[in-house]
Amino acid sequence: MTYRSDGTCRDAGNISQSFEALPVKAEKIHSLTSLRSFAAAMVVVFHTRREFGYFGLANHLALTQAVSLFFVLSGYILAHTHRTITSKNDLRSFYLKRFARIWPLHLAGAAAAAWLIHFEGGSIAGAAAVLNVLLLHAWSWNINDYFSLNGVSWSLSDEAFFYAVFPLLIWRANTTWAVKLAGTVLLTAAMLLAFKNMGRPLMLWSAYISPITRLSEFMMGIAAYQLREKLGRAIKTGWPASVIEIGVALIAVSAVWAADLKFVSDLPFHPNKPVAIWLSNCGAAIVFALLIAVFALEKGILSRLLNARPLIYLGEISFALYMVHQLVLRYAEDHGYMTPSYSISTKAIAYWLAAIAVAAVAHHLIEIPAQRLVWSRLTARHNVIA
Template sequence: MTNAPAPAPVPSSAQAIPPLPPVLLPSLTGLRFLAAFLVFGFHLHAGGLFTGTGAEGVLEVVFGQGATGVGFFFLLSGFVLTWSAREGVPARVSLRRRAAKVLPNHLVVWVAVFAGLAWLGGVSVLAGVAGLFLLQAWIPVQSIYFGVNTPAWSLSCEAAFYAAFSPLLALVDRVPRRRLRVLAVVLMGSVVLVPVLALPLPAGLEYWFVYVFPVTRALEFVLGIVLARLVRAGLWPRLRLWQAGALAAAGYVASGHLPGTFGYVAGTVVPLALLIPAAAMADITGARSPWRNRVAVFLGELSFAFYLVHQAVMRVAEGRHGVGLPTAIGISVALLVGSLVPAWLLHRLVERPAQRLLLRPRAPA
């Protein structure tokens, strides 16, 4: 197995943000689009477009648990931030890189969606302000945490995770190597117990506590940190990517049959926690991976923008029911393409230029 990358020198104020470690993980980039596509399919299914077409059962199996793709992103964020962190380089370096990728896209999409909703007369100022500053997930009111651009609620959680990353990483670094596996198991068990703690809550508050609340979702982020440490320490067991993928697919389908809120996060946390390190190990060792090809990586690079814009695009098909299977399939393809095209434009015209601007070398003081 390839050892963890050697630490790089501390960058001076005149240097650009240092590059990622020599061992990149393209399979994780490819998997990002799969997770985003499952979220897309979930919203497509939940919108009822296929109601009465006879295909509802198929969509339920394939996309019924698609919202669990957000858990993949939370785990992946902790993993990637830790993987790119290096001794001697301040944690704010990794955070600045993530902020340069996330915030410009968020602001552009938020402005566009807010303006559209304001023109239609269906926007809450409170939801808009909370969403603009990525505070919406802290407010247990669905019209607020899902307000304006609904998928951005997860960015509210991510913003909190990024702010807490440095102390969380320091705490994990203090855990002895031999206890990292125990900590990973404890964190997975904690995620499984969250729905138990939420049982006494009213239904709406229970859902928020399990699925949206940044504190409970932070367990997955911290688990991602621990998983990255296990891989870098050479402590990850020999689990092939196809085996982890099969377990993730089985867990995904099975989680749809769990009672109450157990299917939202708890049912997939273990298989996803196996999948991410397995994909990373496939890249490190050069093992075969279907997520490392050029198409998968390209789509993975668009995945964040795709995730942000897809539900706003889907609003054009709201209320369409009983259209017949061929028409429903055609509309679905149009919505997919109609989400990918603006995602590509957002990636090329906003995300990449913003990263070049925000991560460029600074002039010496």
Template sequence: MAKGSTIEGIQYLRGIAAMMVVFHHVRHVFGDVSGWTTFGSTGVDIFFVISGFIMAYMTPLSRDAMSDRRSDMRRFWLKRFVRIVPLYWIALPLTVVVFKIGLTDPRLVNDFLFFPRFNLQFPAEIWPALVPGWSINYEMFFYLLFGLSILFGGWRLLVISLSIMTLAILGAFWQFDSAPMRFYTSSIMVEFLFGMLLHSVWRYLSATGAGRRRWIWWLSLLGGFGVLAMNLQGPGFLTHGLPAVFIVLGAMFAFEGIRVPVLRILGDASYSIYLFHLLSFTVSWHVVRLLRLSPAVSKDMIPVFAIYVVVAAGAGIVLHHLLEKPLTRTGNALIKYFDRSRTSGAPLQISKVTP
């Protein structure tokens, strides 16, 4: 498979993981969540493993001169900025205004800079005003480490492994008071490393033809979800991260050659769904009232749940096409333009990109 081509199973999992997080947050519409499963929250663990895998998959090891590696590092960071930041900078202030949270909090600047801080409404939690953004803060820190590791060429995996493991060990032995230190020394960072290591496993299995034993990979995929559903106690990178590894590995081979349009659509829109689903709940609330349904009435629970889920998915898909894709396309075109202008002075051209 050529670099840059889409692994369908990964894209399907993105959609599934995004909807798992939506399910997790819809629970709160019904009041007390103590009787609900927390299974949906593990969608984030799947995202982290996928992220580690994709970074290794899309960024070949560089053995070029140091000047070329520095150029690769800058290009990597720019592409990640274009992919993540513009949409987040739209979702964040919208969330603050709509929910009227942290409007006068000076620490809101931290959220725009992806710098962790304690949440004003939930003082014990290290969350930005856009609560799902806590995982984006981890993503951005991982991109920082990954970009720096590009400078080390063939030693990249070793360098980033040592960096993440050192932070995780510090967090295991010391209880830090500051939000940044407590955040960056969380063992959840190990899940990104799992994804990078998984890339090496995937390459080996692909080369040996082991991926053709499809039943094994369906077992891996379903077994991983089964373990997550058990809600095992223990370090999250083991109880959630390792099952996520088997889920991602299983999906890559189990779905090979299989087309599931609904999952592909959700996967393409997963980032928009993830960022805007809480905002979509305000629309769902009005729809529920218009239909004279109530989350407090037992017979209404299923239709209410379905409305929130469908609106979240639909809003994310629309925003993906109307906002996310144009932003990403324009950003990538600007990167190409400035790359070319340094040598040829080529005119700016914005071309269609495949999501």
């Protein structure tokens, strides 16, 4: 560092610019982090229903709606953490951080799934494996492709697409969100209409798996974030906010109940099967957007309860739990740990503890180190030296 004759630092301007160029971490919204734990739990209960049942109440809920909650949450949180992307550095930073967020754990899950398949005496199609590792498998309507290896990873393929187009969606979002939301909803409708006379595998792909179909849910999260200031002024802290939070939570639970496929398929107005599939799996998205927007304000009693540290931690490891829960179940079944000599409740408790433990390990040994590595590389590039 050198100084001019007047005592001022010659490099001060460069240092200031470097600090300005660094990505600034947005304040975490703990209530939304905790919500992720409930979404992950819904997915786990759904995927273990054959072994442990639905635990009573969940038997009448469309638990696959949890993926929709994840997508809407993703849109809202990214709009919060990356409100503007105005330079190449912003763009590079965004994509590297998103890569570090999902790909290392996805690769570890794919490798674990490949090992389990080999142990079970099965084989892996080369093309499907390549698509899976590259997070392109949700673009294939072949069920053997989009459910390949670690089956839940199809949603990461969708997320990768959302990340790819996010800079366009967030550009001038405060004035263009309504148009963009309408456009993505039209894309969803077009996908449902285009595949209405196809066989069930194609209808399932078009209504549930396709990144194009699911983009509207991600955009709902971005749109909800644009309304945060108006909503914040309208909702008063204290009991009014608590009443609204409780009401919105009840509406969300009701929507998940109403979206149950048996209920939806009996409705007289659904024009084709893709619509029924979409409603049963994604139809609560607009309610989730409202739920997230209200709880993000953290003005009522429920959002304060969601700030409990155990719930926050479960939310922090929820992505890892989502990624490992089926792998843990397959490992337990392959190695005889699901022996019928134990009661269902005992096996369920043991499974949940094991899945959460493995998720915690994956979170601390894969997720966090990968993100720290990327963050350190980003800061090092700016060469901020006093």
